Every structure is written in structure tokens, then in C-alpha cells.
Amino acid sequence: MENHxxxxxxxxxxxxxxxxxxxxxxxxxxxxxxxxxxxxxxxxDVHGSGASYNVEISPGHCTNLPGHWNDxxxxxxxxxxxxxxxxxxxxxxxxxRFSPGTPHHGYLPNLGFNDAITxxxxx
Ligand SMILES: [Ca+2]
Numbered sequence: 001m002e003n004h005x006x007x008x009x010x011x012x013x014x015x016x017x018x019x020x021x022x023x024x025x026x027x028x029x030x031x032x033x034x035x036x037x038x039x040x041x042x043x044x045d046v047h048g049s050g051a052s053y054n055v056e057i058s059p060g061h062c063t064n065l066p067g068h069w070n071d072x073x074x075x076x077x078x079x080x081x082x083x084x085x086x087x088x089x090x091x092x093x094x095x096x097r098f099s100p101g102t103p104h105h106g107y108l109p110n111l112g113f114n115d116a117i118t119x120x121x122x123x
Contacts, residue, residue: 038081038122040098042073046107050074057083057122062091064119073117075106085117097123 037058042065044050053069065073076085078098087093096113104110108117 038079038083040079040081040083040120041077042069042117043075043077044072046074046109048075048077048106055083055120057081057120059122062086062119062121064089065117070118071115074108074114076108078105082123084121084123085113086119086121087113087116089118091119091121093118099123 039054039056041048041052041054043052053065055063055065057063073085076083076098078100080100082097082099084091084095084097086095094113094116096111096117098105108114
């Protein structure tokens, strides 16, 4: 009886709930993507040369480099972001801040920090 008297309303409600689920899926995707606030690029050699690797960083979250990038970085492009590179895993030990305006991004030997970084955090 109910279905016969309001078929249009029911299909509309179904359409709405499907759209709403799609909306929720999109929102959860946005949340996942935005949980990493920035990407920086690190390089094996000075002046942005040699092999490179993109590191996803976010505030309050430490990103440990994969093993084959441990103690290897010689220059960094922060792409305008602010990152702190740490000597040891889990953002421990000596930390150096890299952001637009800080010197020696492109030449870590000048900081006495060549082939030394193991983890990153966004500042
Ligand atoms: Ca290196």
C-alpha cells in the first residue's frame, strides 16, 4: 500500500541516500589525502642531483625514511614547505629545519649533515 502510493518518493529517497554515500566516500578520500600535509623531495647528491625520493610529511607525525634512503640525503627541495630532518629514526637525535630561506638545503655538507638524515616531520 505504502509502496504503491509513494513510488516516486521512495526512489527519490534511494537516489538521495546513494548520492549521500558517494559524498561520504569522497569526503573520506579527502581526509586520507589531507592527512599528509606536504611532500618534499630528497636527493642522493648535492644541488638536487642523483636519485630522488618524495617524502610525505605532516605535522605531529614522524615519517621514517625507507631503509635504502637512510643516511643518504645530500640535498632537499621542500617545495615551499617547512620540514625538520632528524639524525635518527622516529624523529630523534639532531634535527635541522629546512624551509624557504634557510640556507644549505641544496648542499647538506655545509651543515655537517650530509648522508645523515633518517626521519622527517613537518614543522
Ligand atoms: Ca648522499
